[in-house]
Amino acid sequence: MRIESFLKGEWIAPGEGAREIESAVTGEAIALAGGGVLDMAGSVAYAREKGGAALRALTFHDRARMLKALAVYLNERKEQLYELSYDTGATLSDHQFDIDGGIGTLFVYASKGRREMPDAQVYLDGGLEQLGREGRFMGQHVCVPMQGVAVQINAFNFPVWGMLEKLAPAILGGMPVIVKPATATCYVTEACVRMMLESGILPEGALQFVAGGVGDLLDHLGAQDVLAFTGSADTGLMLRRHEGLLRNAVRFTAEQDSLNASILGPDVGPGSAEFDLFVKEVSREMTVKAGQKCTAIRRIIVPDAAVAPVIEALSERLAKVSIGDPRDAATRMGALVSASQKADVLERAGIIGQEAELVFGDVAGIAGPGAFVTPLLFHCADPRAAERVHDTEAFGPVSTVMGYGALSDAVTLANRGGGSLVTSLITRDGDVAREVVGGAGAWHGRIYINNADSMGESTGHGAPMPHMIHGGPGRAGGGEEMGGIRGVKHYMQRVAVQGSPDILSAVGGRWVPGAREVKGPAHPFTRRFGELSIGETLHTAARQISLEDIEHFAKFTGDTFYAHMDEDAAARNPFFPGRVAHGYLLLSFAAGLFVEPNEGPVLANTGLDNLRFMKPVQAGDSIAVRLTVKAKTPRNAEYGEVRWHVTLTNQDGDKVAEYELLTMNAF
Structure with a gap:
């Protein structure tokens, strides 16, 4: 076998000084790899200009779908990789650990990308920080793809998993990859790379492959690039000392020897x-x-x-x-x-x-x-x-x-x-x-x-x-690969964004309290997923809470906690002025105020997040609801998740409760 490199969109045959690779089982020569002079500067530029631009133009969900398609494609062809891998000395169960494990990692990152990341190009990292007294100036940490290339140097023991466990978070994060496997087993990695390229799933420049030595590749990396290494502590130390990596503050992670x-x-x-x-x-x-x-x-x-x-x-x-x-x-x-x-x-x-x-x-x-x-x-x-x-x-x-x-x-x-x-x-x-x-x-x-x-x-x-x-x-080595979305963040830059609620809503694609509200042409529950706009808001009429409501709810549900039923005991509680309405009664009445009862595009209520009760409600008080489209996340071709920001206020305009409602809405 003549193991070729794939750089700048072309396969490059082994050159002068190529290394001979032997079968671990028979000791016979089975492949040639490396040698010659490769244009590493051009390959880095090709990754940045072609692959990086194409990946950053996609959303996290677009990239997640690519990872799933790659996983399906490889899974249908893994027997070919098994056959090659026998010469590495690996048994069938070893292949499954390596090859099936790598494919499984693609599946996991594809799923996490769709479930835990937005269908957008900016990832929100943590909650909002209120920087002004009135909430007109706020801060939000976000993550965006780095604008370089991820160079990934892998060890000989896992020629497929070792590549895919690094490639998955990098591609999901929006960075193109140059893969450099250990030469001893690079023929298995090359076959896997060929499959991925032949699938046509990845954009041009998103994946390149080096068989043999890296030449002067490290000299061309800069502050927007990432170097991820798996191998011996001695090689890791050599890489850490590389002058170009130190001078240009190249982001570096290592997974090295381990006396487990x-x-x-x-x-x-x-x-x-x-x-x-x-x-x-x-x-x-x-x-x-x-x-x-x-x-x-x-x-x-x-x-x-x-x-x-x-x-x-x-x-x-x-x-x-x-x-x-x-x-x-x-x-x-x-x-x-x-x-x-x-x-x-x-x-x-x-x-x-x-x-x-x-x-x-x-x-x-x-x-x-x-x-x-x-x-x-x-x-x-x-x-x-x-x-x-x-x-x-x-x-x-x-x-x-x-x-x-x-x-x-x-x-x-x-x-x-x-x-x-x-x-x-x-x-x-x-x-x-x-x-x-x-x-x-x-x-x-x-x-x-x-x-x-x-x-x-x-x-x-x-x-x-x-x-x-x-x-x-x-x-x-000090590295932390994978870790779900933590691994994706390694290929992104965290940046603190400060501005008004309107600005942060526009940047993050998620409505921020205090941002401009949008009035829709009809009740939002009558509008399909694609018709709803971020910030679209419904204000309901008010409903007065009576003592009869409180007592009926207590008896009907069995929740006869003293704060709802015993005036003297409630008054002794430092949090209540006397008997108060149940929090869940307020949520039930809130739903009654904003729900559109007729059949429509809202398919299911799937839960609520971040529920807080801010101020007690007594008999005689009134509540009204503000319902706002906070975020939208497609789930499949038929429906998507809508996250609604729900605020309950009393007759004085004070907040009494706040939460986020999740519904599934038809497209």
Whole structure:
């Protein structure tokens, strides 16, 4: 295979000095990649001028629909990616972790983009800030797409997921992408990129691909660009020191080496469901992708009394793992990605072996042309005095068991890794969970806690989910990828906008209290989704509240709280002048004032948000309602969500309640 780069709309064949790529299974040469001189300055400009402009012209919903279309397109062709991926040493279950996981991430971001972001080009970040006494001058934080390119450098272990988990939030945020995968597995990434480009879903310039070295690419990045990196701490440090990145303040995130840990709670003993779960989790994390996962468990931290039972149970389970050709259905663990990776893993295992005893496996590896090794399980008898077991990552099926006395000791050992992507805890004890989170949270990007109650639905120690951040402090690089919309914001600039309610309404596409009201030609409930205007407002007539209303509501609903039924008791309450109307009575009467009862485009009331009661209403008071179209969000081809701002005022014009009503309206 001749692995080509795709830059400035053209495929570019490998050039002079191209690197030969070998099969992890057979050791035979299967591909050539890289070499030659690539026009990186032109590629960056092409991304900014073509891809960036095209993406920014779309709304968040437009970009979300593209992500979903890409996910569907790839899902229909994933078998082709599976077949290529076998030569990386991955088994079928490994493919599903990588390829299906990447496609699933696209689906999640597509859904979140439609559900949690507006059908607009500006994202509102947080609530309004009133900067003046009368509310005529206000502030709103918003996020807008950065006007550069997202360069994404990925590791060899996840050639598809590693790309798509970065690409999804970048495209949703409105930034074009230049993907640079690790050369060892770039042939799988290239096939996936070809599929996405052939689909015609992405606009021109939104996606480019580099096979091999990046040349002088980093020299051309500026303050509007983003560099996202996954790989070793040494490479991450080299990138952080790059003069151009420092000089131009290029936004940079890294997801690096990680000495992840798993802690067995002191409440868990052999024979319990939690003990079996712990052993299963550790074994799986050692063997999935042959341990070549940034989230794999490297340190197994268990109570002193559980060290021997854990070693015995783990060794028994690891002995059942069949190793061999990943195309063989009986194989449970395939090969490391390359002969050089095999040599590196065994060298690092030797370093760990200076402080720990090998209790399972063979540090000589498995003879033959492929990059095969056995799982290697070590036991460190004195982890408090040890150094290398806490700072050496053998990026393969290698892990070390170590004991602890007090739970605080377990937390200290977990933190000795200097920062990880994930630490897991198996416990049923809430106090244990709280102590671990409080003591270890500062050093770990994710804390995964599991027991018999949740294990049926849990995603697993080593499975980063697009809904949650994936990254960690210190040694782990300090980055926070994914995390739902948090990941999208990384590719956007937060800016504070100040102005009048009318100006903020225009900028944000959402009506702000105090902004100009629009009078519609008819009752807003008679108007279809597309006919309603932001700011369209209905003012209702007033309704007087009687004591009979209050008592009838109390008896009818069963809500006979003293503030509504006992004058003396209510008067002793510092919040009420005497008996008052129920808050929910006011909401019911408000609906009666603004609802149009006849069949029309309003299909359903789906809830209300931000309800506040500001002032009590007594018998004899009146209420009136102001109903305003605050925001509109399409949901599908048939209907969309309308968010209404509802304000209830009394006979003096004072606010007594305020909330946001949600309805589904037909197009």
